[in-house]
Amino acid sequence: MKKITATEYDLHLGDATEGLASWLAERQYSGVFAIVDAEVNNHWKPLLSRWKHQFHTQQFIAPFGEKRKSLKTCQSIWKWLMEQGADRNALVLNIGGGVVGDMGGFCAATFKRGIPFVQIPTTLLAQVDASLGGKLGVNFNQIKNNIGLFKNPKTVLIDPQFFKTLPKRELHSGFAEVTKHALIADKELWNKLLKINDLQKIDWLALLPKIIEVKNKIVKKDPFEKADRKALNFGHTVGHGLESAFMNSKNNLLHGEAVAIGMICESYLSHKYLDLPKGELEEIVNFINRFFDKRKISATRIKKACELVKHDKKNDGGKVNYSLISRIGAYSINHHLTKVDLEESLNYYNLM
Amino acid sequence: MKKITATEYDLHLGDATEGLASWLAERQYSGVFAIVDAEVNNHWKPLLSRWKHQFHTQQFIAPFGEKRKSLKTCQSIWKWLMEQGADRNALVLNIGGGVVGDMGGFCAATFKRGIPFVQIPTTLLAQVDASLGGKLGVNFNQIKNNIGLFKNPKTVLIDPQFFKTLPKRELHSGFAEVTKHALIADKELWNKLLKINDLQKIDWLALLPKIIEVKNKIVKKDPFEKADRKALNFGHTVGHGLESAFMNSKNNLLHGEAVAIGMICESYLSHKYLDLPKGELEEIVNFINRFFDKRKISATRIKKACELVKHDKKNDGGKVNYSLISRIGAYSINHHLTKVDLEESLNYYNLM
Numbered sequence: 001m002k003k004i005t006a007t008e009y010d011l012h013l014g015d016a017t018e019g020l021a022s023w024l025a026e027r028q029y030s031g032v033f034a035i036v037d038a039e040v041n042n043h044w045k046p047l048l049s050r051w052k053h054q055f056h057t058q059q060f061i062a063p064f065g066e067k068r069k070s071l072k073t074c075q076s077i078w079k080w081l082m083e084q085g086a087d088r089n090a091l092v093l094n095i096g097g098g099v100v101g102d103m104g105g106f107c108a109a110t111f112k113r114g115i116p117f118v119q120i121p122t123t124l125l126a127q128v129d130a131s132l133g134g135k136l137g138v139n140f141n142q143i144k145n146n147i148g149l150f151k152n153p154k155t156v157l158i159d160p161q162f163f164k165t166l167p168k169r170e171l172h173s174g175f176a177e178v179t180k181h182a183l184i185a186d187k188e189l190w191n192k193l194l195k196i197n198d199l200q201k202i203d204w205l206a207l208l209p210k211i212i213e214v215k216n217k218i219v220k221k222d223p224f225e226k227a228d229r230k231a232l233n234f235g236h237t238v239g240h241g242l243e244s245a246f247m248n249s250k251n252n253l254l255h256g257e258a259v260a261i262g263m264i265c266e267s268y269l270s271h272k273y274l275d276l277p278k279g280e281l282e283e284i285v286n287f288i289n290r291f292f293d294k295r296k297i298s299a300t301r302i303k304k305a306c307e308l309v310k311h312d313k314k315n316d317g318g319k320v321n322y323s324l325i326s327r328i329g330a331y332s333i334n335h336h337l338t339k340v341d342l343e344e345s346l347n348y349y350n351l352m
Numbered sequence: 353m354k355k356i357t358a359t360e361y362d363l364h365l366g367d368a369t370e371g372l373a374s375w376l377a378e379r380q381y382s383g384v385f386a387i388v389d390a391e392v393n394n395h396w397k398p399l400l401s402r403w404k405h406q407f408h409t410q411q412f413i414a415p416f417g418e419k420r421k422s423l424k425t426c427q428s429i430w431k432w433l434m435e436q437g438a439d440r441n442a443l444v445l446n447i448g449g450g451v452v453g454d455m456g457g458f459c460a461a462t463f464k465r466g467i468p469f470v471q472i473p474t475t476l477l478a479q480v481d482a483s484l485g486g487k488l489g490v491n492f493n494q495i496k497n498n499i500g501l502f503k504n505p506k507t508v509l510i511d512p513q514f515f516k517t518l519p520k521r522e523l524h525s526g527f528a529e530v531t532k533h534a535l536i537a538d539k540e541l542w543n544k545l546l547k548i549n550d551l552q553k554i555d556w557l558a559l560l561p562k563i564i565e566v567k568n569k570i571v572k573k574d575p576f577e578k579a580d581r582k583a584l585n586f587g588h589t590v591g592h593g594l595e596s597a598f599m600n601s602k603n604n605l606l607h608g609e610a611v612a613i614g615m616i617c618e619s620y621l622s623h624k625y626l627d628l629p630k631g632e633l634e635e636i637v638n639f640i641n642r643f644f645d646k647r648k649i650s651a652t653r654i655k656k657a658c659e660l661v662k663h664d665k666k667n668d669g670g671k672v673n674y675s676l677i678s679r680i681g682a683y684s685i686n687h688h689l690t691k692v693d694l695e696e697s698l699n700y701y702n703l704m
Contacts, residue, residue: 030668030669071423071427075423075492078492078493078498078499079493082493082495082498082663085662085670087665087667087668087669087670088665088666088667088668089668089669109501110462110489110499110500110501111498111499112498112500112665113487113488113489113497113500113501113502113577113665114501114502114576135465136465137462137465140427140430141430141431141434143434145465146430146434146463146464147430147462147463148462148464148465149461149462149465149466149501150465150466224466225465310437311434313439313440313464313465314440315439315440316382316439316440316441317382317439317441318437318439
């Protein structure tokens, strides 16, 4: 079990069963209440029932997903915590992807004005991004993560064995955030990534610490996103707009899929405004296209995305705020761009 | 304008118009969004429109009250903030009683993961209690303040001129918390209070700092209610149970009215278990009865209150946790008492 120190807590990398057992053995809680993604529960029943027996864990099992990352689901979770008799000394355990972590964490952080929680992220996306840095929340009024807060978990247990049952599409979605971490702050990591062709064949236990370190470093420098942390939003201004624009459609975009498109668009804007070299722009586009199928963004969707980015959390004074890169591995924050820029960048994506 | 330093922020005591103008003049926000209680708006129109003009304040005006301190109202507030274009650099201004402060503060603290807010409490209760110490939240599933968090405002502007239009019942309700502050930690303040017969004739600007100081001292010692801060819940275990039990009835109890009854009950339990002297118990009962009309608590309501205290936030391991007093001015926390104790204390109240 490898330990990585984050701002106020430790991450544990390795076997989650062992990690959870030893972590809980050193602590006393009045109860351990697990919120489990239904897919994870289906695939990992024997593992979870071993945990359940060991820790007397009550479980809230639900099919999660962006659509259910809502105040309505929060109300079910809060009611369940009340029915189970969870008090202020109880622990919430979030087992699943980013939705479970963000929403379960938000529920814990606001239940009886806040009870402790632990993240056990089971997707690549959650392990390298969502579970780190204390961002919690739910979607509201069509805007992603519109309601939430910053609060760190007691610990995060990272175990790549869960990837074995992760659908290919989900694994690739998570890889978008891996790509982003390299692009904004780690050229060396980027060069490593360039050699990857098959995500199923990666030695995750060796690679994950390097990826996690990029995020940890930035979050430590600026926990509440006043400045540098905005760098992590590279690809996300356009990405969130697209994700929201596709949210209630049949052919929805996963978060990472939207961010992958967003990174192409924002690399284009980085080239346009920050002189990101043409060679690097092409390298990025080619790399992303290696892992993500092309999606056609219709004029209607472009219009909708333009409307939705107006509510982006980074905005100030009515201006849409982008985090770009001046080189691969070098971020540059606080660029105010126009609706025309956004349209142009989406047209660039459509044509690439 | 008198300044009192709290944990992370300053309280300003005096004329709120002057206080707000000078406080805002030193700062830059992208917008100031006021949430105003409808009663306050009715009574203080000229004052508020002076503020509005000066600060370009958009206002959310609503008839607040415990019943509307809900996630449903939060959703209206969040939507309104979105419609008004509030971004992360916006400021929320909560103008009203405890409901506006607790709920408006919660909405601000969770909107786009948290934007700053200022409290302008207009009731005695909010000025001496609710606006101090960073407790925010809403009622949920019949339990008071069940969902919320701790976060401090940027400042609190305390102006007793608002009491001029406060209904007598509200003023008395706030006086219950004043009484509590003295009972748990300030015998000298208690002796001052004993001389009071008419709440309309108090020099509040002179008295408020002493009352506020009691709470500030305790909150500084223990901001997240791990230990000493529980003292502030004296009268509140029974009080919250009663308040919830009466919540949807015609003859509802105001928060302070419920706490006043709660303090009689919990003084009785303090006498029973901690040897609070009989003379002091009687002094407390007589003093409270001087300001609060007698309410008959029916057997049905007693039963309901017993059920509801099971969800009290102070509870641990299924035990109901009381904060009592061993003497006037000396609190004693973490007493686990039974349902029989609660019933007995309510019967004592009914007979007094």
